[in-house]
Amino acid sequence: MRTVAGPSNRVVVVGAGLSGLAAAIHLAGTGRQVTVLERADHPGGRVGSYRGPDYEIDSGATILTLPSLIDELLAVAGQTRESVGLRIIDLEPAYRARFADGTTVAVHSDPDAMADEVARVRDPAAAQRYRRLRDWLRNVYEAEFGQFMDTNFDSPLDMVRQPDKRAALAKLLRLGAFGRLGPKVGRLISDPQLARLFSFQALFAGMAPNRALGVYGAIPYMDTCLGVSYPEGGMRAIAAALAGAFTAAGGTLEFEADVVRIDYRGSRATTVHTADGRAFPCDAVVVTADIGSLPRFGLRRRRGLRASPSAVVAHGTVPADVADAWPVRAHHTIDFGREWDRTFDEIAARRGRGALMSDPSLLLTRPALTDPGLFLDRPEQHIDPAGQLHETRRYEPLSLLAPCPNLDAAPLAWEQLAPHYLRELLNTLEERGYQGISRHFQVDHLDTPRTWLDRGMLAGTPFSAAHLFRQTGPFRSRNLVRGRDNVVLAGSGTVPGVGVPTVLLSGKLAAERIAGDLRHAGIRSADAEAIAAPDKH
Incomplete structure (x- = not known):
């Protein structure tokens, strides 16, 4: 080295x-x-x-x-x-996912708990397919971590010159990890909705699941099997x-x-x-x-670096009683739209071809559900659902993340667009059953590709090079x-x-x-x- x-x-x-x-x-x-x-x-x-x-x-x-x-x-x-x-x-579960048809799935890191959850929303055969998928993700992770993630390369030839790396590379080839992640996951689990839970993490690497290499199965393995903390x-x-x-x-x-x-x-x-x-x-x-x-x-x-997609992220507070009435109560909620491939075509497009999600998939984060010390009691008169008058109201921090194209893919005028797009996202969530979010989510800070660019980030994305x-x-x-x-x-x-x-x-x-x-x-x-x-x- x-x-x-x-x-x-x-x-x-x-x-x-x-x-x-x-x-x-x-x-x-x-x-x-x-x-x-x-x-x-x-x-x-x-x-x-x-x-x-x-x-x-x-x-x-x-x-x-x-x-x-x-x-x-x-x-x-x-x-x-x-x-x-x-x-x-x-975190148990690591996430709760909600699909456009109303199906809600808890993502557990424990294999038996997750298999039971898959059987609950599908059937025992789907649970067996999940276990096969989990084994494949584990094998990819174990082959990759020590020899490709936790290592310095002096040259791409190190992959064949060094025996340990050569053996790991051979294992990844046998696993089909240089094919595409999305199709591989889909074949193993054979359920389009469940497949999203084990492939959307490719976005963290700046790629659409159908275009990401199977080696990025290491990310959903860390995420869904080793657990989220x-x-x-x-x-x-x-x-x-x-x-x-x-x-x-x-x-x-x-x-x-x-x-x-x-x-x-x-x-x-x-x-x-x-x-x-x-x-x-x-x-x-x-x-x-x-x-x-x-x-x-x-x-x-x-x-010639190609940047990852970016994100719009809104931070603020919401009354806890409003948030508790939403369809999902979780630290992390992934709310999927109906579209999937089209969403990634929009946000992960090449230069000048990007667009905002026409059917958004969104991440809501409510950390106070895990960390109660983050709840806030503010002086505010309000009437609870039972008709009782209160002098204070409990609030909690809330973050909403919407993936979007970077500024190379879509050089949008975010200074003017941001408040309108945020309103559109909140209205979308309102229509999906998150009642009161458009009226009660008090947004104090909004990050967009423009704010990321102002901080010196490549093409206005916090996720760097794809x-x-x-x-x-x-x-x-x-x-x-x-x-x-x-x-x-x-x-x-x-x-x-x-x-x-x-x-x-x-x-x-x-x-x-x-x-x-x-x-x-x-x-x-x-x-x-x-x-x-x-x-x-």
Whole structure:
């Protein structure tokens, strides 16, 4: 494995998102002097938060899988969940899905519970087909994780040069994992609605299920079989815990430190400068900025990248009594429209051909159902369904996510369009039985492709470069930067890709490019067996 050239004792990490914190903790664990520079006043990056008038809500990722990766990071820093005050709750079910015909399905990670649920909504034969699908997803995940996700590639030829990777590649070929994910899932489970539950996750990788490679079956396996978790206090609690562990281990974390320039001597970065005039000398740099923002740091961006679809995300509050009357009561609800292939044709189209979903599939997130401390009691007179007058009313945070095309696919005027489109989405939900959402959902913050673009994200998408074959695995933008001897990339735009587990791995892989193989570095607490399996609460 190639590593950066020359000395690497002083490392500057640009960005305190999950990838930056992961890289920083691993590097600090090797005894290096590490400084993290973050332009915001809090850690988290895309796992951020929006502060409303009397509440706080996650403004980025809301789905956590593989929490064992967080345990590994904490252990490197000599900490545990308990020592940093981080409580991670397993969601059961992980999701509830609702289809246009009114069918509701709970998605369980336990195989027997999920088989029973499939039998309930279909029949015992469908439950057996589900078990076969689950076995296939597990085999894909096990072949892929260690050799293709948690690994650095120096060349695509590594897949055939290295025996372990060659064996994993052969297994994936036998599994048919280089065919298309959607059709494979459909053949195994043979039910169009159920197939959506185990293939919509391809959107996380920026692809329509019918176009995504079967290797992305690893994502629905993590999502529907290994389970979805929630950190008490919100996803932002993970970033806070990692940041605290890093500084407790001796690292330096500077907030409101907006990096504006990196100085180079020849091909080596020498100094990182912030907008307030400070200079940070360095032997190596880890840059976690979006891949669309690399040129501002004197780094080349790969040409011809195709971006993932984007999203419109509304954050606000809703009266709890209104939300409790909706057709589904769950932390995560996926409300599917009737259309499926057409939806992806619209949002995942090529340049200039994208369109808004004509029949939306939407994600509603109600974190207070898992974390009651997020409920809000506001002074407000109202009459409950029993006719009783109350002086206060309970509210809860709510997020609504609607996938949409990125700005390359559809250069829409979001500044003017956004409020009208939000009203249309809320009216659609109202028609689907979510009574009162159009009148009572108080939206305090709305993200669109335009706001993502303003934050420097590629083509206005928070999901970075799509996982086309030519942008996947060893073909994805490398974390070693051409023409720069001591600069490494981390984050969703580089290897291994998009998602909370993958960006955590990306930070680890970036640290390995500086420090070498971290598997031989000492873990300061918690044994390896405890790290390998996530705690169950």
